[in-house]
Amino acid sequence: MVLIFKWLLRLTGGAILLALLAVVGLYFLLSRSLPDYDKQLAVKGVSAPVEIVRDNANVPHIFGASDDDTFFGLGYAHAQDRLWQMVTLRRTVQGRLSEVFGPRTIDIDKLMRRYGLYDLARRSVAAQDEATQQALRAYAAGVNARLTEINDGALGRGAPEMFLFNAPIAPWQPADSIAIIKLMAVQLSAHLENEVLYARTSLEVEDEARLADILPEAPGSGIAALPDYAALMPGAEGLRHAALPQKDQHPLSPFKKRAFAGASNAWAAAPARSASGGALLANDPHLGFTAPAIWYLARLDLQSGGVIGGTIPGLPVVMTGRSHDLGWGITSSYMDDQDVFIEKLNPDDPDEYLTPEGPKPFRTERTIIRIKDADPITLTLRWTDNGPVLPGSHYDLATITPSGHVAALSWTALTDADTTMTAGMRLMKSASVDEALAAGQLYVAPSQNLTLVDHDTIALKTIGAMPRRNAQHDTQGRMPARGWVRQNRWRGTSPYSANPEFIAPSGGVLGNTNNKTVDRPFPLHVSFVWGDTQRVHRWRRLMQTRAVHTRDSFIEAQLDTVSFTARSLLPLIGKDLWFTGEAAPEGTPDRQRQRALDLLSEWNGEMNEHMPEPLIYAAWLRALQDRLTRDDLGPLAREFRHPDPVFIERVYRDIDGASAWCDVRRSTRTETCTDIARLALDDALVWINETYGTALESLRWGDAHQATHDHPVLGEVPLLRYFVNIRQSTSGGDNTLLRGRTKGSGPDPFQNVHGAGFRGVYDFADPDSSVFITSTGQSGHFLSRHYDDMAQLWRRGEYIPMSLDPDLARAAAVGVTVLEPAAQ
Template sequence: MLTLSPWPRRLLRSAVAALVLLLLVVAATGIWLRQSLPILDGVLDTGALSNPVTVERDSQGIPFIQAEHRTDSAFALGFLHAQERFFQMDLLRRNSAGELAELVGEAALPHDREIRVHQFRERAERNVAAMPDDQQQILMQYAAGVNFGLAELGAAPWEYALLQAQPREWAPADSLLTIFSMYMTLQSNTGNFELRDNALAQLLPEDLYHFFVPKGGIWDAPLIGDARGPLPLPQTHIASLVEDGEPMAYEPMESEDMIFGSNNWVVGGALTEHGAAIVADDMHLAITVPNIWYRAGWNVPGTDFEMRGATLPGGPIIVAGSNGKVAWGFTNTTADWGDLIPLEISQNGEKYRTPEGWRAFDVVDEPLAVKGGVTEVLKVRKTIWGPVVGEDYTGNPLAYRWVAHDVQGANMNLLLMEVVETTREAMDLAPELGIPHQNFVLGDSLGNIGWTVAGPIPRRVGLEGNRSVSWADGTAYWDGYLTLAEQPHIYNPPSHRIWTANSRTMDGEYLRVMGDGGYALGARQQQIRDNLFAKESFTEQDLLDIQLDDRAVFLERWQQHLAALLKDNGGYADVLEQVENWGARASADSVGYRIVRNFRLRFIDLATAPVLTYMKRYDEGFKFGRVNRQVEYPAWEMLSGEPAHLLNPEYESWHDLKIAALDLVLEEMAEGGLPLSEQTWGVQNSAKIQHPLARAVSAVNWFTAMPADPLPGDSHMPRFQSATNGASERLVVAPGHEELGIFHMATGQSAHPLSPFFGNGHRDWVEGKASSFTEKSAAYTLTLQ
């Protein structure tokens, strides 16, 4: 008989004890987590509703709310948001209020200091007070629903236990703070693009500035106007930017089109079988657990309208979707909605010059609460134009005039979209919509289509907006906002097609009033346009196919150039094989795509290093790539034309620089430890979709992170995708034919890892499988009394 010595027995007992302990910890964690699960079925007495409200959820957790009063459906949506997404809502309001340190501690103080100068909480309260009574009532009932939903949880959302904190009740002004958070995502709260573009224009020789910072080119695909012509070469030698003995500054650049933006387009009824317009919209944002959007639908009491689409937890509105007669979607305009104002300061620094003479700064104390620390008092300096947000490279203070600061900048007027019947009627609302300025693309059940800018557009006087100028003498100022008649717009174009993708959409007067806030390169937008003109009729699946288009059209000329380079150089046979067989798309299994894509970026790093070195002499934190999203044009001229006077002086020839760029790519790939044949694009572009707390507590990933799927797609194509950013939703819908529509959303409806809705729908998003826009049959029914 086999017997165990005392030592193995002790090891066995220890192992069993450890296993039992682990199981107990897992069980206890499960019990703890289950306490904060949302209520899905049954009847709840709220004490707050005029009539009962029914909430039916399907198997993916998509609710449809039936109510007899709009305030009651707002209450129900607030209840759902709180039960499924309260921690996310809390982060959104704290993010824009500059109150994160109160929840997470001192690490968030730099963020709070930067944001608190905008005093968004005070502005949110002001804006709510300025709203019509019916909108105030909807916000108040939404907040009441949030607080009821939070109170009905068996325990606070699990994130608060990890942070050892208690959630704070929701207030109507908090819903406006979620809009201000979107401003911070989609626009700069410091005028960053203008700041850096001005520095380049002031410091670089003029011809080098116009070469390295062009305003468009052959990839443009505007709705009005044409692509711009070839880029003339400068005369100034690039070596003149670098001083003798000065070390060259090299910084690897992420793709310059990795901006938070989106795609959307619409085809008119003349191009569809059912005669209704079809709208496609995929809003590109950071992909986290949970998703930023929450899918929902509701009836509009007293009408035959039914709302469906994406809501932003924190507000009682559909952001993008359909009301049954009109469908709409958004992309960031990337135009210019704020102006930096260099201040003329008195000798003692306490006053600044205005058209009425010298004036003292208004100084306001803003207390910054810190979890586990001492409250810090931030002194906010304010001017008649806006707060002081920073300094230029000379140290001169800058005030910021920003649409987000005005009453018109944030409101609940998207509620008006619930009962519009036509595209034209919806477009007329655009100047009244208090949201970060969007390309507003619409279609209706009659087949009409349109585009305009959603959001108020400032009327600039005495300035173009792209250059920071003093407003002290009164010749430069904003004269209110454009009227509806002045608003840029396109209605029922002859082509029956409209498209946008964060690039320049306009020319002429419309471009002048919109300005340039750092337009994306037009390649993504051009590929969408060309796809739309490749067919004469469309179904919903056809538009989804365009959303999933990962063909590397933009990189074809780079691939051809690199292949020719490799053919002339021995020792790269295996690399040449991958490049020649790259597949011409950003496929997860393509090695060649990864090489071509990264070769372009490393070439840009090396070729533009003298410009970066020069700018860092004046501003150590200067980032050339992030301010210049049109860098493709000078990069291609240098790659293909090899102008001797623009060669980085650290290289003897353009050939040497190109080989150095390729070697950098291969070195980076070798660090992965896999043979070249396995170093695919999917290895680099694997999903990293995590909960915000996972950065601080890695164990959170064990039960919340999505799978690390190898993802197709990239920045300069319709299927925009990186490891952490991409299509936060994909929507395709024809108003009146919602049953044919498609909706993808990463990570699922619920933030709770034990919810039956956690991760539901994520596979469809990853794989691009058509999934329903409308909710399916009810799997859960909850009645709020």
């Protein structure tokens, strides 16, 4: 027995020792790729030493003897901290993810090959001006210098992920940077899905007035009634109730659902409305949360002056930030820059489609997709005059495409003369609002609202190519149109002067929360679908209640968590429920409902993470949306999971008979909107009781509203996910200025998955008092202390200084890298 015990002890000790050695060995391998920020390195491609000073937040301040040397330094810094992210973005737009990740990403690759964005990016290099081409070449050389250093120094393959998903890394090319801009356009575009959804809903909803309820236009003047989709598209009626099986979206997919297709806030105050006497600008672009965040902070010392702000790894431009003379911020414009065309096949030859001039053959090309651990597949790509032919599974296109037809996409990003990179480069070097506005003329896609300030004035301009449509267009771009009808086809793009602009407004304050900016008739309408109808009301109130603003008042607005939506909807949906009903015993559903209503009746609409009311309210609205739509829309109701405040308001104000949504058609009795509100509240409370318990006063919104900064690849790996994912309790909600867009589905529908990955506030009276923050940290290496060192600051609403003073950067630098010209 003693002998057995001794051997068991030895075996256990040996196993523990082996495990420890394995952990130490793994840590050694993974830590080899941690960047050394304090060194000198001889590199090819610079004309003079380049200095990269890392301040105490690990923001690189890059100083070069020329602009090209500075861009070289930015490329090197990006590759030091975010190589895996850059390579993954490039593989995504190339349609080559499956070479690394296997069959799970094959659908993404197929779609990206059909879009052909990478080939368009390669051809767009020649469309850039000479300075931009030089900057792209210098930036690529900086990335490749880091790749050479990794290979020569055996630096752990450059990133921890490379050990799990090892694949050769091709040298960076100028086209790669342009391709990433096009990939961002994919992530920010929702009009394709909106068109399909509009057509699907028109097939399901029998009463045309109800279509205006469930897919409401932003408040303002409406448009003429559209034709019925079934009447417009022969054979479409047979597609009614069609539904495709739902697939979980891969974390690497750039094809976001319409609820997550981009948002953002930006506002500016002229010197006359600023307490300091200098112009003010605040910007917080909204994208899906990831770890690391898409944003990377950097300062560039250019010949035109210093520039600092948010960059995207892979791009040699500051996308949102400031120089000494100019500040710029971006928000999604929601310009309708996509149209779906239903192309009719030639019945005598399926390799041809109909055009206004008669049958025409598809332009075709074959491409091979290589797949890890599987046989490669050959894909035949097809294009019509209107654009690439897309599969029926993409955003459920098959559900609105009759037999004998295919769907094609027109989109402004599908050009091989895309000068968006040149526009970004010129914007970054502009010294005034006028120069920046001129630079915006070359911007193509994704369309943005550009908010600008200089020392004297403020402006907002929609940039990006706006399709020029015929006034007689069948559907006005609201839903798919017949591709063989001449009047539906695009006629190029509108002149830059047609894009909305607001320069030096008399009130001295302007801004955008993705709200409707203009109310113009089609075809100069910009869009029928806008990203916000709610936040703008709260923003307007905060701006108008002060005669002058400060940096701190702009920060206060960025972090505001009061929901205008809650304040406006709760009195409507609960008007016949407040303080009514008989006394109910403890533990009964009636008593629980009364307690919930008592809490909500005293609530001011603040979506604070520590309060129970936001969770009760959010669960009630979600259940209400479901109750109102499920009976009428059937399976299609799953496309409307996020409560639409305009829809709910129309129903409860009975606008144009919208209260008809409250009646359950399949029941014998006639339900009222009060009945549905009460039933929805009971549904919400049952879900809350099962998920969080029955003690309503102890609920915390932040427990449900966790920000999910998840690693797109390693975030699903058992055990490892606890090291790479960043989860935080957060305030805010779908419709607050501190926007935290909820997931909307699954067992955790209120997870915060989409919001401000970057926040910046700039004061031009005291530029060095400007501040910024990102949602995670600078490094993409999960063993680095800079992987998540900004995360808690971001969660608490804190910022770090944004200074162009090199001495301040050096004062507390975490390292200084000097890139010296290598001997030839």
